Structure formats: C-alpha cells, structure tokens
Amino acid sequence: MQKTLNLCNIGTPFKLLFTGYLCTIALGYLLAIAQILFTHGMADGKIGLSLEDVVYNYYGNRSGSILEKKLNGSMKMNASDAERFKIIQWVRDSADEQTFNREIKSIIEKDCLMCHNEHTGSLPNFGEFEEIKELTKSDTGISYASLTRVSHIHLR
Ligand code: HEC
Secondary structure, three states: OOOOOOOOOOOHHHHHHHHHHHHHHHHHHHHHHHHHHHOOOOOOOOOOOOHHHHHHHHOOOOOOEHHHHHHOOOOHHHOOHHHHHHHHHHHHHOOOHHHHHHHHHHHHHHHOOOOOOOOOOOOOOOOOHHHHHHOOOEOOOOOHHHHHHHHHHHHO
C-alpha cells in the first residue's frame, strides 16, 4: 500500500525548504509590524498604534500641516524642542520663503538634510524650498495618488 505523504515523512530537504520559507515570511512579518509602529504608529506622537494614528494618517489632521504633524510625531527626535517650535511657528505664521531663508533653512540643513536630500528618492527633498512648502499646507491625509502608488508597488 502506498504511504500517504505528510509532514513527518517528507524527508529532510523538504522540511528544510518549508522551515526556510516560514522563517523568511515570519521575519518579513515582524519587520512589517515594526515599520507600521514607527511610521503610522507615531502619528499622534505616542508609541503604539491607536485609532488616532489611523485617522491622522488617512483622513489627516485638518487643523495642521503634514510638517507640523511629523515634527510632533515620527520626526520628533530629529530636532530639539526649540527648533521644532521655530519651524512650526513659521508654518503657522506664513510659511513664506524669505523667513525660511532667514530663520528656518539653517535648522533644516543641520537636522533634516542628511535624510531628506535628492539622493533618497522616496523622501521629500528639503534642499528644494518647493518640496517643504508643499508639506506646510493643511494635512488631508494620504492622497489617492500616493495610496495607488504604494498598492501598486506592494502588489508587484
Ligand atoms: C534619520 C533620517 C531622517 C531625518 C534626520 C529626518 N527625517 Fe523626516 N523622514 C524620514 C523618513 C524615513 C520618513 C518616512 C517615514 C515617516 O513618515 O515617518 C520621513 C518623513 C518625513 C515627513 C513626511 C513626508 C511626507 O511626504 O509624508 C516630514 C514632513 C519629515 N520627515 C520632516 C522632517 C524634518 C522637518 C526633519 C528635520 C527636523 C526630518 N524630517 C529629519 C527620515 C528622516
């Protein structure tokens, strides 16, 4: 009589194959959770995913800009309280280019440009005033264009 195949008797190479697959998927899953916690989870400034985080990320915090939201959220540790206050003040006052060049540019160059430059394609390049200006507008959450782009990349 032919023995049926089951997990016990499939032989070591197949067991290793399945184990390898499960470990890879598990690692990917853990990294995905960490990524969600550090990007979306910090939207309300507190660690851990909450209802507010989902609202802030997808509906937006319509009383403020993305720049302000990030400076109080996942970008909080990149600048001192005084510097963050200065940038937020500028966003709320006028977000104009003259004041930017006079007071804000030096902070951005010191604290943000090492990540937000022209070489990191997926992040806005803060070397360009226009790209910062865009983030000072009222935050209406993730755009449909950005959602389709992310879905497209992930489905591929
Ligand atoms: C260590 C690298 C690093 C530094 C330094 C950094 N950022 Fe970021 N920034 C990121 C990453 C990665 C993301 C995308 C993930 C996220 O949104 O948290 C991001 C996202 C952002 C966004 C959201 C962009 C968007 O299109 O949604 C803003 C606004 C922002 N950063 C502002 C700043 C400001 C202002 C500073 C300086 C005070 C700064 N960042 C410093 C890495 C950095």
